[in-house]
Amino acid sequence: MKNSLFLLVISLIFLSCQQEEDNLIYIHADQAISTDFIGNGVQWSAYPHADTENAEWGKxxxxxxxxxxxxxxxYMQxxxxxxxxxxxWRYLVGFDKKENPILNFDNPEVIAVEKILDYAQKNQITVLLGEWGTPYKMHDTDHGHSDKFTGANDPKWINIIAEYLDYLINTKGYTCIKYYNLVNEPNGDWASTKGDFNEWRDGVKMLSEVLKKKGxxxxxxxxxxxxxTRYDNPESTYSGMGWVEESAKQIGECIGIYEIHDYTAHDFVxxxxFKLFHKKAADIAKKENKQIIFGELGFSRNGKKNQDRAKADPYSSEDSQMEVYDFSYGINMADAAIQSMNAGxxxxAAWALDDAMHTLGDLGKKNQLKRWGMWNSLGTEICNNPDDENMRPWFYSWSLLCRYFPTGSRIVETDSTGIEGLRLTASVLKDDMTIAIVNNSDKDNIIALSVPNSKSFKKFLYIDGERRLDADDFPKAIEQNLGEKEMKELKVPANSFVLLTTYKY
Incomplete structure (x- = not known):
């Protein structure tokens, strides 16, 4: 009888341990989803309405x-x-009598762009430089010059781009500029290309050839x-995802990095x-042995509630995402970023850093700001509201996703949580690790993480009303030394973002 009781106790202990092991979420540090991670960041344009004495609003x-x-x-890094x-707006200052472009790289407008490039160079930030579209075909401020260039495949435009890049990279020494973007969202009916794939493709081929000739x-x-990728222009030959497929098929040798946009939907995320759809694009890039990034990432502005909020704000345009003022935007953007990393x-780059960068159609109307930013640098000057210059809630989560996922990291496989709305991703660089977790649901959860080797993590928590901040209002860790025990009993509250990291700054 005693032996039977002993065996029963041993069996129960074994079953209990087995159940605990089965519930563990493993971080597989030796299984990479992607390597040489570039990192997360932001869209940051120079301020065309306000960056020089010549600008519409002055300096x-x-x-x-x-x-x-x-x-x-x-702080964001x-x-x-x-x-x-x-x-x-910058270096094309006119035309001579033969209609040839006159360029000037040494002017206040170019110097304003160089403020961003100087910061990027100093801090080793990868820059994707580009132009919105063919000059004078994008905005109503073109002063009758729309016939000066035929389109994205006009050699005259391609050549002045190459001269500008030669100045910035070879003369000024900006090694941070790694990629060039010819036409913003060229598959859109709003683009200068109007969705003409052939026009864009031929322009890319021309630019690649000119860059090669210049060494x-x-x-x-x-x-x-x-x-x-989730927009299909009926006037375009290809779907949004088709543009990625055809880029690989037709001009894969010209593409240094694949890059797409999504203004996504809450339910989709x-x-x-979101991950399943965009993994199709990531797989195309992977097959080509190239990397892929989101050049713009945000949430759709088209809902009635959002448009009503924009109309109620005397300084917002219809091209605004008013949820940037809400705590929830930080959760949703973190969720999208986590899924993007897990997709490969x-x-x-989040759209966008600052409301003060752009107005609707870039016409310079002060009551038509594009509100998408983490703040509004000109809240006092434009909106008579100094508080609008404060950091908005989503700076908290996005800054952590930038700061603690360093360039060169490996994004590694993690087990599924098996819990609806609860997702995580992890990166490894040398002996350090970061784990980002989002609970995009209304239920509190406790999870158990299994991390290779014995590591001590600090923990950040983004939750409505409970964000811990330092004296500068930057994120501050709520715990400093989480060990194995705490990782096995990790609380992830409803509608929260948790970041765990071993990095010490």
């Missing part, structure tokens, strides 16, 4: 305003900038197709469909 972006941005970015502009093809390559993406 409202003072040194103090730039310094405010730099200080916040110093973004790894990727997408910097788009227009030739005629610059080792310094900078083309990013593409820059398509909105919450359900996990090498980084995402």
């Amino acid at each position: 409202l972006m003072t040194d103090a305003k730039w310094d405010m941005n730099f200080k916040r970015l110093d 973004p790894k990727l900038f997408r910097v788009l502009d227009q030739a005629n 610059m093809d080792k310094s900078i390559t083309v990013a593409g197709p820059d398509a909105v 919450k359900s996990g469909e 993406f090498s980084g995402s």
Whole structure:
């Protein structure tokens, strides 16, 4: 009888241990989803309405305003900038009697762009540079010059781009500029290409050839197709995802990095469909042995509730995402980023850093801001509201996703949580590890993580009303030394983002 009781106790202990092991979520540090991760970052354009004395609003972006941005970015430590502009805003200053472009790289407008490039160079941030579209075909401020260039495949435009890049990379020494973006969202009916794949493709081929002739093809390559993959233009030959497929088939040798956009839907992200859909694009890039990034990532502005909020704000345009003021946007953006990393993406640039960068159609109307930012640098000057310059909630989660997923990391496989709305991703670089977890549901959860080797993590928690901040209002860890025991009993509250990291700054 005693022996039978002993065996029963041993069996119960074994079953209990087995159940605990079965419930563990393993981080498989030796199984890479992607390697040489570029990192997450932001879209940060120079301020065309406010960055020089010649701008529509004058030079409202003072040194103090730039310094405010730099200080916040110093905490965020973004790894990727997408910097788009227009030739005629910066270096294309006119035409001679033969209609040849007149270029000037030494002017206040170019110097304003160089403020961003200087910061990127100093902080080793990868820059994706580009132009919104063919000059004078994008905006109503073109002053009758729309016939000066025929399109994205006009050699005259391609040649001045190459001259600008030669100046920035070879003369100025900006090694941070790695990729070039020819036409924003060229599959869109709003693009200068109007969705004409052949026009865009031929322009990319021309640009690649010119860069090669100048000996610059080792310094900078083309990013593409820059398509909105979940948008299918009825006037375009190919679907949004088709643009990625055809780029690989027709001009794969010209593409240095694959790059797409998505202004996604809440349900699409919450359900996990976001990862499944975009993995199709990541798999195309992987087959080509290339990386892929989101050049713009955000959430759709088209819902009635959002549009009603934009109309109620005297300074917002219809091209605004008013949820940037809400705690929930930080959860949703973190969820999308986690799914992108697990799909094989090498980084995402959030749209956008700052409301003050753009107005609707870039016409310079002060009551038509594109509100998508983490703050509004000109909240006082434009909106008579100094509080609008404060960091918004989603800075918290996005800054952590930038700061603690360093360039060069491996994004590694993790077990599924098996819990609806609860997802995680992990990166490894040398002996350090970061784990990002999102609970995009209304239920509190406790999970058990199994991490290779014995590591001590610090923990950040983004939850409505309970974000811990330091004296500068930057994220502050709530715990410093989580060990194996705490990792096996990790609380992930409803509607929260948790970041665990071994990195010490």
